[in-house]
């Protein structure tokens with residue numbers, strides 16, 4: 001029996017959705033990972049440019065803001081389990097707009113209702129670090145109040161992400177009376193190579209985004225937090241990386257599993273969703 005895994009891939013602009021998609025696809029085709037392509041994938045247009053750039057050792061452009069494309073990848077895991085993976089690529093502004101407009105387009109409503117698994121990409125390196133009572137002396141809050149112009153209100157990155165989760169959970173018609181097991185939630189801390197750390201991914205998330213982590217942990221039974229470096233290093237858009245061009249992009253990229261173990265198999269986060277392993 002073929003299972004259907006429709007991934008709700010959630011990530012704002014510039015978090016690495018397109019490069020992860022392209023690297024994932026490349027791994028499936030190379031058939032050396034836990035998940036392998038089993039049949040002909042369809043709708044690969046979203047990734048063909050990225051695949052071409054990576055083969056030359058360069059990174060690709062930002063996805064147009066209004067585009068949303070789903071490709072369908074028939075896959076098989078090591079135990080012979082078959083699945084059809086529906087993997088989207090889109091301009092990340094759409095995610096930011098869901099929260100700022102406080103309106104959900106019908107197409108996104110459908111996607112949320114149809115998804116079996118949620119995969120959220122967070123690029124810690126590009127998040128703003130917050131100033132609060134703990135990082136700034138009280139004095140500075142007192143003086144800022146005396147300034148005449150009203151401070152523009154903008155929620156913190158963390159608050160915005162929680163707001164997004166709440167909107168999606170509402171749309172998915174989940175009951176939050178008890179922690180959720182479905183949809184399964186995987187948080188990928190993307191561009192892991194940019195963060196100089198030896199911490200475990202869940203610990204790092206807890207330290208850097210404590211409010212978000214506490215929200216996620218109280219609403220899901222076993223959220224999985226994995227470090228992801230789809231590229232392994234930064235690539236230029238104009239100057240080819242010789243190593244990449246010689247060894248091939250499938251030789252680069254890794255994940256850091258929740259227990260700290262490093263693996264070159266970047267299909268593992270999705271393989272874990274398929275087996276139901278935490």
Ligand SMILES: Nc1nc2c(ncn2[C@@H]2O[C@H](COP(=O)(O)OP(=O)(O)OP(=O)(O)O)[C@@H](O)[C@H]2O)c(=O)[nH]1
Nearest residue numbers: 013014015016017018019059063092229230231234
């Ligand atoms: N260092 C490093 N950079 C990465 C990695 N993955 C992606 N990048 C870079 O991060 C930038 C954004 O990656 P994209 O995949 O285009 O991000 P996106 O989420 O598709 O962004 P939008 O298309 O705007 O929604 C690009 O410049 C990539 O080269 C990684 O694993 N490591």
Ligand SMILES: [Mg+2]
Nearest residue numbers: 017018062063
């Ligand atoms: Mg993109």
